[in-house]
Structure formats: C-alpha cells, structure tokens
Amino acid sequence: xxxxxxxxxxxxxxxxxxxxxxxxxxxxxxxxxxxxxxxxxxxxxxxxxxxxxxxxxxxxxxxxxxxxxxxxxxxxxxxxxxxxxxxxxxxxxxxxxxxxxxxxxxxxxx
Amino acid sequence: xxxxxxxxxxxxxxxxxxxxxxxxxxxxxxxxxxxxxxxxxxxxxxxxxxxxxxxxxxxxxxxxxxxxxxxxxxxxxxxxxxxxxxxxxxxxxxxxxxxxxxxxxxxxxxxxxxxxxxxxxxxxxxxxxxxxxxxxxxxxxxxxxxxxxxxxxxxxxxxxxxxxxxxxxxxxxxx
Numbered sequence: 001x002x003x004x005x006x007x008x009x010x011x012x013x014x015x016x017x018x019x020x021x022x023x024x025x026x027x028x029x030x031x032x033x034x035x036x037x038x039x040x041x042x043x044x045x046x047x048x049x050x051x052x053x054x055x056x057x058x059x060x061x062x063x064x065x066x067x068x069x070x071x072x073x074x075x076x077x078x079x080x081x082x083x084x085x086x087x088x089x090x091x092x093x094x095x096x097x098x099x100x101x102x103x104x105x106x107x108x109x110x
Numbered sequence: 111x112x113x114x115x116x117x118x119x120x121x122x123x124x125x126x127x128x129x130x131x132x133x134x135x136x137x138x139x140x141x142x143x144x145x146x147x148x149x150x151x152x153x154x155x156x157x158x159x160x161x162x163x164x165x166x167x168x169x170x171x172x173x174x175x176x177x178x179x180x181x182x183x184x185x186x187x188x189x190x191x192x193x194x195x196x197x198x199x200x201x202x203x204x205x206x207x208x209x210x211x212x213x214x215x216x217x218x219x220x221x222x223x224x225x226x227x228x229x230x231x232x233x234x235x236x237x238x239x240x241x242x243x244x245x246x247x248x249x250x251x252x253x254x255x256x257x258x259x260x261x262x263x264x265x266x267x268x269x270x271x272x273x274x275x276x277x278x279x280x281x282x283x284x285x
Contacts, residue, residue: 003154026205028212031219044237046244052255063259066266071254073279078247081282082240089236093229100225104218 040089045082048075254278 052071056064149156167176172185260266273279 026209028209029216030212031216031223033219033222040233040236040240044240044244046240046247052251061259061261062263062266063261063269066269067254067257067259070270070273070279071251073273074250074254075247077279077281078243078250082243085239085243086236089232092232096225096229100221104221108214108218 040086045086046079048079051075 052068052075056068167183168181169184171183172189174181174183174186177186260269
C-alpha cells in the first residue's frame with residue numbers, strides 16, 4: 001500500500017509542464033494614399049465654338065465687319081481671362097502640395 | 111485489474127523449466143538470461159529504477175537522445191524556450207517600431223487627405239467662377255452684336271477706336 005503512495009509523486013513528476021502559448025494579435029490601420037489632382041473639365045473653360053469674324057461675308061458692310069471684329073476681340077479676351085484664372089488656381093494647387101511636402105520633410109527627415 | 115503472480119526464484123533460474131517459459135529461445139542460457147530472470151524476479155525494483163532513470167533523463171539531461179521519439183527533456187525545452195524568447199523579443203521590438211512608423215505615415219496621409227479635400231473645394235469654386243465668366247462673356251457678346259451698326263466706314267473705325275478708349279476691349283495687364 002505504501003508503494004502506491006510512493007508512485008503517486010513519481011507519476012506526477014512525469015507530467016510535462018505545458019503552458020499554452022499566448023499569441024497577442026493587434027490590428028493597426030494602414031491608410032492608403034491615393035494621389036488625386038483635381039482637374040477642371042475642359043468644357044468649363046468655355047472655349048469659343050466659333051469666332052464672330054467667321055461670319056464675315058464679302059458683301060458685308062464695313063459697320064457689320066467692325067462689329068464682328070470687336071465681338072471677336074471680346075471673345076478672345078474673355079477666353080484668355082478664363083485660361084489665366086485656371087492657370088492661377090493650378091499654381092495655387094501646386095504651391096499647396098509643395099508646402100505640405102516640405103512640411104512633412106521637415107517633420108520626418110530621411 | 112492485473113496482478114502478477116510471484117514465481118519462486120528457484121524455478122526461474124537459467125536452465126530451469128519454469129524460466130524457459132518466459133524467456134525466448136536462445137536466451138535461456140548465458141548472462142542475458144540471468145539478467146532477465148533477475149528482472150522478472152525483482153520487477154518492482156526494476157520498474158522503480160526505470161522510473162527513476164526516466165525522471166532523471168527528463169529533468170537533468172540536456173542532450174535529448176530520445177527527441178526523435180517525442181520524449182523531450184526539460185533542459186532541452188528550456189534551451190529552446192530561451193531561443194524562442196529572444197525571437198519573440200525581437201518580434202515585439204519590430205512590431206512596436208513598425209506600429210510607430212505606420213502611425214507616422216498615417217498622420218502624413220491624413221494631412222494629404224485634408225489638403226486634397228481643400229483643393230477639391232477650390233477646384234469646385236474655380237468651376238463655378240469659370241461658368242460665371244462664360245455667362246458674362248456671352249452676355250457681352252450679345253450686347254455687341256445687337257448694338258447699333260455703323261453705316262459708314264468712318265463710323266466703323268470710330269466704333270473700334272471707341273471700344274479701346276472706353277475700356278471695352280482693354281488688355282488687362284494686372285494679371
């Protein structure tokens with residue numbers, strides 16, 4: 001009978017120490033940069049479909065010809081104004097991108 | 111329940127008839143047969159010795175002789191554990207560093223997103239401004255084309271001259 005009591009600790013000592021491995025999982029959100037450059041629709045620039053001087057005919061009086069020339073110059077001036085405005089805004093876009101790029105480079109120099 | 115029947119030692123000796131029932135052929139005589147007979151007659155002691163040897167092997171032997179059979183020893187496992195701990199520590203440091211880098215990158219991307227949204231608003235305002243300018247231009251063109259038509263050549267020249275002087279066709283130089 002005493003041999004049984006002796007066997008118990010011996011058997012217990014054979015039991016391996018098994019500890020479950022604790023795996024820690026952590027999720028980190030990663031932002032994905034999507035470069036997007038806003039662009040103006042070319043139709044919004046309002047390029048004149050036709051200039052007024054295209055209506056000039058050989059038998060047209062001088063007064064009507066003068067009016068059409070005046071209207072054409074007006075058309076072109078307005079179109080140039082829209083183009084310059086667009087270029088000016090695109091210049092601002094580019095400047096904003098460049099300023100942010102420089103700011104980030106200063107924050108995180110490689 | 112299994113019980114072992116104790117066999118008298120005298121009957122299990124080498125060459126005895128009783129011993130030949132337990133020991134395979136060819137091992138009856140000689141030292142092997144004697145050892146086996148001794149083990150059988152002292153089986154409790156043999157089991158105790160085997161158990162002690164196994165416990166010693168498991169707890170104190172770092173050279174894992176029986177590893178191919180799945181019998182590991184504590185020192186062997188501890189050695190592996192130390193290596194794994196180092197690897198886990200390296201992984202943990204790498205994970206922390208990676209997380210920091212990802213957070214920095216995310217912050218940068220958030221700034222880009224904010225700028226992109228701002229520029230899209232600006233682009234929408236530009237589109238509106240272009241549409242307004244186009245409407246204004248169309249109106250001005252209609253006014254010119256529907257205005258009074260000069261009937262003479264001098265009147266036509268005057269029309270063009272006046273358009274410049276009164277600022278209708280002025281070239282803006284202020285940008």
